[in-house]
Amino acid sequence: MTGLSGQPGTGLRPPPGPLDGMAGPLSRRLGLHVPLSGDDLAALSQLAVRETVVVAHTDLVRQGEPAENAFLVLEGIAARYVQRASGARQILALLLPGDLCDPDLAHLERWDHGIATLSHCRIARVPRAALEELIATRPAVALGLRRTKLEAEARSRAWLTALGIGLATERLLRVFREVIDRMHAVGLAERNEGPLPLTQVDMAECIGTSTVHVNRVLQDLRRSGMVELKGNRLRLLDRAGLDALSGE
Amino acid sequence: MTGLSGQPGTGLRPPPGPLDGMAGPLSRRLGLHVPLSGDDLAALSQLAVRETVVVAHTDLVRQGEPAENAFLVLEGIAARYVQRASGARQILALLLPGDLCDPDLAHLERWDHGIATLSHCRIARVPRAALEELIATRPAVALGLRRTKLEAEARSRAWLTALGIGLATERLLRVFREVIDRMHAVGLAERNEGPLPLTQVDMAECIGTSTVHVNRVLQDLRRSGMVELKGNRLRLLDRAGLDALSGE
DNA sequence: ATTTCTTTGAAACATATGTTGCTTTGAGCG
DNA sequence: CGCTCAAAGCAACATATGTTTCAAAGAAAT
Numbered sequence: 233m234t235g236l237s238g239q240p241g242t243g244l245r246p247p248p249g250p251l252d253g254m255a256g257p258l259s260r261r262l263g264l265h266v267p268l269s270g271d272d273l274a275a276l277s278q279l280a281v282r283e284t285v286v287v288a289h290t291d292l293v294r295q296g297e298p299a300e301n302a303f304l305v306l307e308g309i310a311a312r313y314v315q316r317a318s319g320a321r322q323i324l325a326l327l328l329p330g331d332l333c334d335p336d337l338a339h340l341e342r343w344d345h346g347i348a349t350l351s352h353c354r355i356a357r358v359p360r361a362a363l364e365e366l367i368a369t370r371p372a373v374a375l376g377l378r379r380t381k382l383e384a385e386a387r388s389r390a391w392l393t394a395l396g397i398g399l400a401t402e403r404l405l406r407v408f409r410e411v412i413d414r415m416h417a418v419g420l421a422e423r424n425e426g427p428l429p430l431t432q433v434d435m436a437e438c439i440g441t442s443t444v445h446v447n448r449v450l451q452d453l454r455r456s457g458m459v460e461l462k463g464n465r466l467r468l469l470d471r472a473g474l475d476a477l478s479g480e
Numbered sequence: 481m482t483g484l485s486g487q488p489g490t491g492l493r494p495p496p497g498p499l500d501g502m503a504g505p506l507s508r509r510l511g512l513h514v515p516l517s518g519d520d521l522a523a524l525s526q527l528a529v530r531e532t533v534v535v536a537h538t539d540l541v542r543q544g545e546p547a548e549n550a551f552l553v554l555e556g557i558a559a560r561y562v563q564r565a566s567g568a569r570q571i572l573a574l575l576l577p578g579d580l581c582d583p584d585l586a587h588l589e590r591w592d593h594g595i596a597t598l599s600h601c602r603i604a605r606v607p608r609a610a611l612e613e614l615i616a617t618r619p620a621v622a623l624g625l626r627r628t629k630l631e632a633e634a635r636s637r638a639w640l641t642a643l644g645i646g647l648a649t650e651r652l653l654r655v656f657r658e659v660i661d662r663m664h665a666v667g668l669a670e671r672n673e674g675p676l677p678l679t680q681v682d683m684a685e686c687i688g689t690s691t692v693h694v695n696r697v698l699q700d701l702r703r704s705g706m707v708e709l710k711g712n713r714l715r716l717l718d719r720a721g722l723d724a725l726s727g728e
Numbered sequence: 729a730t731t732t733c734t735t736t737g738a739a740a741c742a743t744a745t746g747t748t749g750c751t752t753t754g755a756g757c758g
Numbered sequence: 759c760g761c762t763c764a765a766a767g768c769a770a771c772a773t774a775t776g777t778t779t780c781a782a783a784g785a786a787a788t
Contacts, residue, residue, distance in 0.1 A: 314641040322644040324637055344634050386592050389572055393562040395643045396570040396688030440644030442746055690776050
């Protein structure tokens with residue numbers, strides 16, 4: 233069990249129909265931004281198609297491929313990343329359960345970045361047609377998606393800022409905080425404790441440093457009693473100090 | 481004359497009517513992505529309102545302010561930036577002539593970042609209502625704006641990647657290349673030479689290093705004959721070497 | 729012209745981070 | 759069980775970058 237978190241079924245169980253494990257995280261995330269009716273929820277659950285389980289560190293979309301359909305992360309952590317010719321990779325954003333992978337991007341002819349799983353994941357592929365129809369017919373869903381996207385863009389600005397300004401320690405703490413907070417928001421983590429199915433290589437690619445340095449920083453954080461990380465389980469021990477260290 | 485580039489009047493002198501110096505850079509930029517009819521161009525020129533000249537390093541929108549209307553850069557260079565409580569600033573994106581400052585952002589209640597001029601600028605404020613009507617009635621314009629935005633997002637990903645992966649030299653060269661290329665695309669620079677009305681402090685905030693280090697890197701680039709920069713005028717002397725150094 | 733201020737240039741030293749190479753641990757697997 | 763391999767931990771050294779400080783050069787103002 234690599235990165236699979238607590239609750240499997242989580243509430244709304246649709247009778248026999250299409251799996252709602254799918255609608256689960258997505259509707260929970262949209263529900264953070266806009267109230268959804270029962271019809272909305274039902275429509276969302278209809279999106280379920282081509283659900284697959286994918287092992288860690290697998291490409292879902294490779295850089296340079298033509299743009300096809302969208303993805304939905306159901307379980308685990310995936311990431312957008314850019315890979316340079318040199319082999320160096322930079323992670324642009326984390327995709328957590330309930331994250332719908334930018335349909336707008338499909339308007340680009342080709343992906344200028346890739347998407348890969350970091351942990352073991354459960355993924356659904358969403359056909360663009362179904363998604364567009366949903367947006368056209370369900371205003372609440374459309375609004376929720378728009379707001380979710382704005383939130384993602386804001387997060388991307390914060391990510392960029394951290395990369396430019398902060399020291400490695402701060403950047404790493406921000407990643408920890410982001411994962412815990414966002415997982416918590418959809419009920420997949422406690423307030424200060426949750427799954428963190430990332431290798432140190434993944435973390436390095438998130439914060440733009442070498443793996444060795446990630447390890448150094450991690451040891452420091454452990455020694456100072458700020459953080460406990462063991463076997464993909466993360467605990468934030470000093471939330472106040474952490475929030476101070478990792479900037480506003 | 482701080483940052484105003486070569487041409488003061490730049491051709492198109494508007495008779496008495498609504499200034500078309502405004503439609504100029506905007507329609508030229510949109511025209512890169514989609515063909516525009518005469519009617520489209522006329523409609524675009526109608527957007528002209530509240531044009532102002534702003535001195536270098538002035539805030540147009542401050543972080544935390546409520547979201548109001550959009551901006552259009554007519555002349556000069558402005559930037560989106562984030563300012564930390566520590567005082568450190570990180571520039572997220574450059575706004576060049578013809579750049580329309582993200583209308584979608586207005587859906588956020590408050591700006592999570594600021595916008596400031598870097599050089600002397602000519603700026604127009606665009607009322608949201610007029611913009612939305614234009615989008616509703618002129619499909620070509622709407623499409624152009626969408627594509628322009630996708631382009632900006634792609635640029636933002638590249639910016640983030642450079643910040644995470646490259647050395648300071650590479651990052652600085654990317655900024656140079658971006659300014660020259662984009663200015664060139666709207667006819668405000670030659671292929672390998674153009675205005676660069678940025679101080680070394682601005683550059684440092686772009687690439688996430690100290691001012692001193694920017695200076696060091698600049699000297700190196702000059703010594704190696706890669707670049708010539710004197711009084712806001714930039715020349716790229718070895719385009720091939722530059723493209724190699726600054727990564728794909 | 730003289731002053732004042734911003735921008736640029738430059739040196740010396742402190743530190744964060746990269747690199748290389750090796751060891752230890754732990755998970756999966758025959 | 760012991761094998762194998764990826765992940766984690768760790769040390770020593772090299773380098774990129776930060777910090778502080780000061781001088782020189784331009785630009786704007788009087």
